[in-house]
Amino acid sequence: MSEKLKHLSQNEIENLIKEYYAGESIAALISRYNIDVLPSQLVKAFPPKILPQVCGYCGGQVVEAYSSKSSRYANPVFCIRCDHKLQGYCNCNGCRQIAHQAAIEQAEQEAAKKQIVAARFAEILEANRPDAVDYDTLTFEQKVYLGAVLRAGISEDYSLLLPFEKMHSSVAPTDSFTNEIIHSLTKEAPILLISPVSHFSSYGQKGDGNFYYHPDKVTWELNLYKDGMNKVPLMDLIMNPSIMEASSDDKFRMWQKNALEEVLQDLTYSVEALLKTDSPAGEKTKTVFSALLRDYSTSQIYGIIYNSINQALRYKAETNIPNKRAANSVVGNAQSYGERALANGWVINKRSRKRELPISAISNFFFGKVLGIGDKGFTEKPTLEMCS
Ligand SMILES: [Zn+2]
Ligand SMILES: [Zn+2]
Secondary structure, eight states: OOGGGTTSOHHHHHHHHHHHHHTOOHHHHHHHTTOOSOGGGHHHHSOOEEEEEEOTTTOOEEEEOOOOTTOOSOOOEEETTTOOBSSSOOOSHHHHHHHHHHHHHHHHHHHHHHHHHHHHHHHHHHHTOOOOEEGGGOOHHHHHHHHHHHHHHBOTTSSOBOOGGGSSSOSSSSHHHHHHHHHIIIIISOOEEEOTTSOGGGEEEOTTSOEEEOTTTSOEEEOEEBTTBOHHHHHHHHHSOSOOOOOHHHHHHHHHHHHHHHHHHHHHHHHHHHHOSOOOOSHHHHHHHHHHTTTSOHHHHHHHHHHHHHHHHHHHHHHOOOHHHHHHHHHHHHHHHHHHHHHHTOOOOOOOOOTTSOOOHHHHHIIIIISOOTTHHHHSOOOSGGGO
């Protein structure tokens, strides 16, 4: 019972409450009943209604408090001992414990479900496990790709290969090249197998019961052997090839391909950063830059791209054309600049890699270990002579 009403009898209090809700003026009630309270506080002084229930948590008395007659909400109903609220959201100790328990149970159920799915996934992988691939049947490309990815992400004990998206360096200059590498090492030949230890978020079961997986997120195992060679020397052979038997043509083609990917990477990054729009990356773009790579090194083409983007930015500033159109002019600029430079004997300055685009695992491995020319793979134009 509130201190403010202790001079009133039970009857008087009941009448006071009745008159309050009947619409009597608050000022009149305060004066008639001689209550020492601010008008806005009167309703708070009403003793709560005792309800014929006890609290489910603590057995305490459940009451209904009065709220202002202008209130749009139902009167609060709660336990006077533990403050548990019987309507709406409640954050009392009892309710918090129940929510906590429910969360634990749900997590346990989910973990159990995941375990069942993981076990089924492992079963399917095992049932469909292809025969190990003979190292000696690998193509030159596959050997290069494999060496690069193993260097970027094989575990200390050589048993597992990190998911591509988690490797120490980016595998290839562009995503499409990375996908090509994954395809070559998994679909063209089952050199890499999905490991059952893959993180649960990297695969899942579809409605029809079949499984799907994210090729850049799953963990891999190596499915490879070489007659007369144990795992450790085989790994060494793949990652540190002293001689890779391949034709100069194969090496030259790989250099051209990788150089083109590095050019496209720089182009895409520069156009997106400076012109805030997608870079042209269609067949025409590839043809133009492939042709330029016959006369220029990757680092010189970075210089040509730098120059062409400057030109496009200037064109945009002068004519106020949309970014998209300015971006579309970049490839044409590069082509004519490269051709004029060649015809006029201009020197095209080399530019280095951008800090944001460090050398990829494939470039590092191919230029460093396969061709053995290191930075020249970037600063010299691809030639057949350098591949022999
Ligand atoms: Zn209670
Ligand atoms: Zn509660």
